[in-house]
Amino acid sequence: MDLSKMSALFPKPLMAESSDQDKIPSRHLAAAAVAEGESCEFGSTKYFALCAFGGVLSCGITHTAITPLDLVKCRLQVDKEKYKSVGNGFKMAVAEGGAAGLFLGWAPTLIGYSMQGLCKFGFYEVFKDMYSKAIGEENTYLYKTSLYLAASASAEFFADIALSPMECCKVRIQTSPTGTFPRTLRGAFPKILAEEGVGGFYKSIVPLWGRQIPYTMMKFACFERTVEALYANVVPKPRAECSKGEQLVVTFAAGYIAGVFCAIVSHPADTLVSYLNKAKGSSIGDAVKVLGWNGLWGGLVPRIFMIGTLTALQWFIYDGVKVQLGLPRPPPPEMPESLKLKLGLVQQ
Numbered sequence: 001m002d003l004s005k006m007s008a009l010f011p012k013p014l015m016a017e018s019s020d021q022d023k024i025p026s027r028h029l030a031a032a033a034v035a036e037g038e039s040c041e042f043g044s045t046k047y048f049a050l051c052a053f054g055g056v057l058s059c060g061i062t063h064t065a066i067t068p069l070d071l072v073k074c075r076l077q078v079d080k081e082k083y084k085s086v087g088n089g090f091k092m093a094v095a096e097g098g099a100a101g102l103f104l105g106w107a108p109t110l111i112g113y114s115m116q117g118l119c120k121f122g123f124y125e126v127f128k129d130m131y132s133k134a135i136g137e138e139n140t141y142l143y144k145t146s147l148y149l150a151a152s153a154s155a156e157f158f159a160d161i162a163l164s165p166m167e168c169c170k171v172r173i174q175t176s177p178t179g180t181f182p183r184t185l186r187g188a189f190p191k192i193l194a195e196e197g198v199g200g201f202y203k204s205i206v207p208l209w210g211r212q213i214p215y216t217m218m219k220f221a222c223f224e225r226t227v228e229a230l231y232a233n234v235v236p237k238p239r240a241e242c243s244k245g246e247q248l249v250v251t252f253a254a255g256y257i258a259g260v261f262c263a264i265v266s267h268p269a270d271t272l273v274s275y276l277n278k279a280k281g282s283s284i285g286d287a288v289k290v291l292g293w294n295g296l297w298g299g300l301v302p303r304i305f306m307i308g309t310l311t312a313l314q315w316f317i318y319d320g321v322k323v324q325l326g327l328p329r330p331p332p333p334e335m336p337e338s339l340k341l342k343l344g345l346v347q348q
Contacts, residue, residue: 039326043129047327052122054321058314059117064110068093068102069306071174076299077274078175086302096178105170107185112166116159121318123155124220138339145221152220156213164208165201168192171274204276207284211269215262219311222258228332230254239331244323251319252312259311263304268296270303 040046063070072089075082083089093101128151132140140147169188172181182188192200230250231239239247275287288296322329340346 035328037326038328040328042328042330048122048126050325050327051125051322052118054318054325054327055117055119055121056114057117057321058121058318060110060114061317062310062313063113064106066306066310067104067106067109069302070109071102071104073299073302073306074171074174074274076302077271080295080298104183105173108166108170108173108188111185112163112170115166116163117314119159119162120155120216123158124151127151127154137336138342141333141335141339144333145225148221148224149217152216153213156216157209159216160205160208160212163212164205165189167208167273168201168204175274204273207269207272207276211266211273214269215266215307218262218265219258222261223254223311223315224332226254226257227251231332247329248316248319248323252316255312255315256308258315259308260304262311263300263307267300267303271296271298 034041040050068090071093072083072086075089075093076086083092090102097104128147131147131151135143135147166185169185169192172192173183173185173188182191196203227250230253235242235246235250239250242250271291272284272287275291276282276284282290291298319329321327335345337346
């Protein structure tokens with residue numbers, strides 16, 4: 001992606017002096033009064049609830065839409081002898097189950113990732129606001145990347161607890177040989193519960209955390225910092241002067257860049273999740289020995305494409321929901337005046 005060409009998407013701003021009412025204050029990670037055109041206060045209970053709803057749509061829709069690619073990716077990870085490539089995986093999936101076979105596992109995908117999205121985005125906003133208030137405005141600016149990392153890791157911890165039962169069902173449905181396991185959620189869920197108990201849904205929770213927490217930390221921190229970099233170096237005018245459509249273009253671009261890095265840092269753990277959900281009684285150590293170093297990276301190329309597109313679309317949908325629901329969307333944080341005084345950047 002040639003980021004230098006993005007500036008062509010944005011008309012040059014007029015150089016007229018803006019009025020006082022057009023000037024938007026610096027971002028503060030705390031609740032504020034409801035501004036004109038906004039439906040709630042930033043940091044209010046309603047704000048967090050609507051952010052969680054945006055997360056449901058963002059993750060539920062996107063993950064369900066790419067079920068065919070996810071199915072092939074999982075099969076490449078757990079049976080590399082049978083499934084040689086992405087193209088071969090699609091061909092064999094259609095041959096074995098027809099076009100409908102490409103959407104095996106769509107129901108647990110929709111339910112599981114909707115629940116995960118609710119916690120991921122909703123709790124991220126909650127923890128970001130909570131941690132920001134705890135460390136103060138100056139430290140929020142100085143350690144903003146650490147703030148993004150801590151808030152996203154905290155949110156994903158709970159999001160994966162919500163996701164794990166449906167992820168277990170999904171992987172078993174998608175990777176079990178035909179005739180050995182139910183092909184629907186209503187058959188898979190009670191079978192796992194009867195044979196393995198509640199613990200069966202959480203036997204891969206540790207590698208799931210190992211996959212999703214680094215992924216989410218990269219997803220949020222890289223996205224937030226990429227947005228800041230794009231507005232500072234690529235977009236030819238301040239964010240406050242961009243239209244909502246222009247801002248969503250930046251959102252999509254930053255989301256895709258973040259998604260590529262997300263796929264790479266989380267891929268070995270993703271392979272382990274797929275293997276452990278298929279192989280009963282196997283430990284993480286057993287899986288690593290069987291797969292080997294190269295096996296842990298199997299299916300990386302389709303996953304980069306999948307996660308890059310997925311992450312970009314998720315941020316686009318999430319930001320779009322915020323726009324449609326009139327949620328506050330404060331600009332990237334600026335250095336507080338008190339910190340400028342301490343650093344001698346301005347005079348009293």
